[in-house]
Amino acid sequence: MKKTKKPVKMVLLFMLSCLLMFLMTGCAEEYQVTIQDGKETTEITANSRQNVKDVLEEAGITLGDKDETDPALDEKISGEITILIKRYASVTVVGVDGTEIPVECVGGTVADAVEKAGITLEEGQVLDAEEDEFLTDGMTITVTQQPAVKLTVDGETKNVFTSAKTVEEFLEEQNITLGENDRVSPEQSEAIKNGMKIVVQRVVIKEETVTEDIPYSSETQNSSSLAAGTTQVKQAGQNGSKEVTYRITYINGKEDSREAIDEKVTKQPVNEIIVVGTKQESNYSGGSSGGSSGGKTVVSVEYYDDCDGSGHGIKVITYSDGSMEEVPY
Missing domain, CATH: 3.10.20.90 (Phosphatidylinositol 3-kinase Catalytic Subunit; Chain A, domain 1)
Known part of the structure; x- marks a missing residue:
């Protein structure tokens, strides 16, 4: 049986076809391309045979009539690039x-x-x-x-433009933290207005216990053994003492008010006692018909006990000329 040989021309054609396919696929370099469309970013692989337009079409990105790209649509892909879409x-x-x-x-x-x-x-x-x-x-x-607000806080006053709608939002915007007792004027729920004045007062409340004197009082006692118009200290007065607890309110570091919330007496005061003399010197001879005073005689003497709470009695002297005199006794 005779062997047949393949024509040399067919072998060469096959080899040429393989070479062409290799050139078409193996020679095209591939690159990583980034497409930036506003805030949207797309990553895609492209090869050197493609241009910018080809890459955008492959990525499914559509351009408007007036949209632009950088690089231009007809520029070939020659490396790792970023395509910027300008809408x-x-x-x-x-x-x-x-x-x-x-x-x-x-x-x-x-x-x-x-x-x-x-x-x-x-x-x-x-x-x-x-x-x-x-x-x-x-x-x-x-x-x-924005409305302008005048803010006073922590010893400083400044003008602030704000986008806040309420006083509460304004304080948050300015990073102002309020303490438990701090005060804000106007109310936090009030709407912001142009020219508004907002005042933050830092309020601190403390309790303080102090020792205070209790002043002594003076009292008088009448004595018929002392001449009228003279006095004598029978007992010296002494102050007492007490412990008082105050609740003190400080506003921006200065005392604003204090309120006594507890009190305890530690020493009672001793009152001063003053004795007042009531003894009168006699200016008549006595009796109902024999005495005289300045050319007039005593007709009668009547005694009245303590009736006004003064501690001494009254004697009423009636003279011959009809005049009367009241003398304490």
């Missing part, structure tokens, strides 16, 4: 006076749109969106003026 956006910036300013940006942020609108934010003016937020088509950005 077109037509937005409106509203100023503090209500004026609406249309702005067009490609790949811009809120800050870019405000700058392009010719607006410079002044103290206390804020945006209703974060400055680094990427723009989206049809977006509205509003500039507002």
